[in-house]
């Protein structure tokens with residue numbers, strides 16, 4: 001095909017493919033019949049240094065569909081393993097291809113990956129494909145997470161393939177272009193530790209340090225850089241999990257292959273945001289025992305980090321006993337870091353600038369009342385931010401009014417004005433989140449009726465979640481009471 005764009009903006013590298021060969025298989029995406037663009041994230045394209053008009057052109061669409069490779073691409077499927085619901089499995093990109101790494105105008109490096117791009121040697125029984133609904137769902141939720149300020153992979157585009165995909169029903173096929181700091185998972189380290197040689201494992205660890213934590217190299221010329229790697233990943237994951245808890249985000253499938261060492265949220269399968277505050281909330285239809293319930297997320301993150309730490313043991317210290325002592329100490333830091341970020345975030349949500357030892361009890365009292373009265377998580381903080389309370393059993397209760405007085409007393413004990421507190425709360429409490437009923441409504445119109453306007457309006461509102469205006473008011477409304485709990489399905 002003739003290149004119509006002189007400078008589409010590609011500035012590629014393929015550093016991952018210089019790792020030992022066990023880490024990947026070289027192969028191109030499987031072409032699709034009749035691709036067309038469903039949605040393109042123009043601001044993200046520009047940030048990456050890519051020309052949005054080029055991506056929307058015939059050539060761009062062929063690239064986003066995996067039918068054409070741009071110069072400088074070196075496509076691979078990555079190998080990894082993982083604990084899925086606690087059980088170890090060999091995995092790998094069964095329906096994804098890493099096209100290249102793009103170096104942005106600001107000199108940041110991102111993986112550009114197609115998801116739904118056809119079978120690979122890691123597909124096991126799967127068809128390597130993805131369907132339109134779940135890819136648009138990933139687009140909406142990942143972009144919303146980014147706007148909320150939560151580290152996440154991002155979505156550059158969704159193309160429909162013009163092909164049908166066979167699931168429980170026949171569905172339209174689609175491919176998502178996913179952008180990530182990298183796709184190095186805890187499961188990639190598990191794969192290296194089990195299938196690789198000592199040199200393979202070291203190569204992966206050194207590569208990860210160079211790519212994500214270059215400061216370690218300078219600081220650790222004489223120290224233990226692999227222990228530092230562990231500590232850095234613990235720090236990022238503890239901070240990330242705290243952000244999930246603070247916004248009521250439930251990942252739904254926190255398997256070790258779905259946890260990346262860069263600390264971004266990845267793999268939007270059965271995830272969803274909690275409406276009513278209920279710590280036991282589970283959305284995923286396959287999470288029968290509630291392993292990945294809201295309140296379990298910090299524990300599971302720590303468990304996954306334990307699996308990560310085990311893989312690093314031979315690098316941290318050849319003496320097993322000493323290595324385990326060092327690892328144990330590092331892992332025990334998780335709780336401290338997590339609690340620090342969580343408490344800090346909760347104080348901000350309540351407009352508190354200073355630290356008092358009674359703050360934790362004040363926060364817990366509020367959460368307990370929210371639980372008792374089945375209050376909506378996001379909208380409770382929204383009401384506190386606006387100082388506007390609807391007539392609900394919760395807000396009308398004497399218990400809430402007693403709590404409210406204690407809280408106001410706490411606020412007036414600080415030097416900052418009430419207005420300062422309100423500004424802090426507005427920055428810390430989203431006025432809108434991707435409510436399940438809104439996401440479903442947008443997907444329904446898109447997939448069933450080919451009408452993308454509902455989704456685009458939702459994306460627009462979600463792009464400024466900390467704005468408090470009439471339109472955001474409308475999108476903060478709760479769904480009408482439904483008959484059963486919301487359920488999400490993954491891997492579709």
Ligand code: AMP
Pocket residue numbers: 091092093094095096122123124125126127128129130253257258267269490491492
């Ligand atoms: P996930 O639950 O999306 O994290 O996927 C778990 C594993 O299953 C990964 O190795 C995926 O690549 C693989 N997988 C999911 N869906 C498919 C599919 N349709 N075809 C092939 N592999 C798949």
Ligand code: MG
Pocket residue numbers: 257258267
């Ligand atoms: Mg996955």
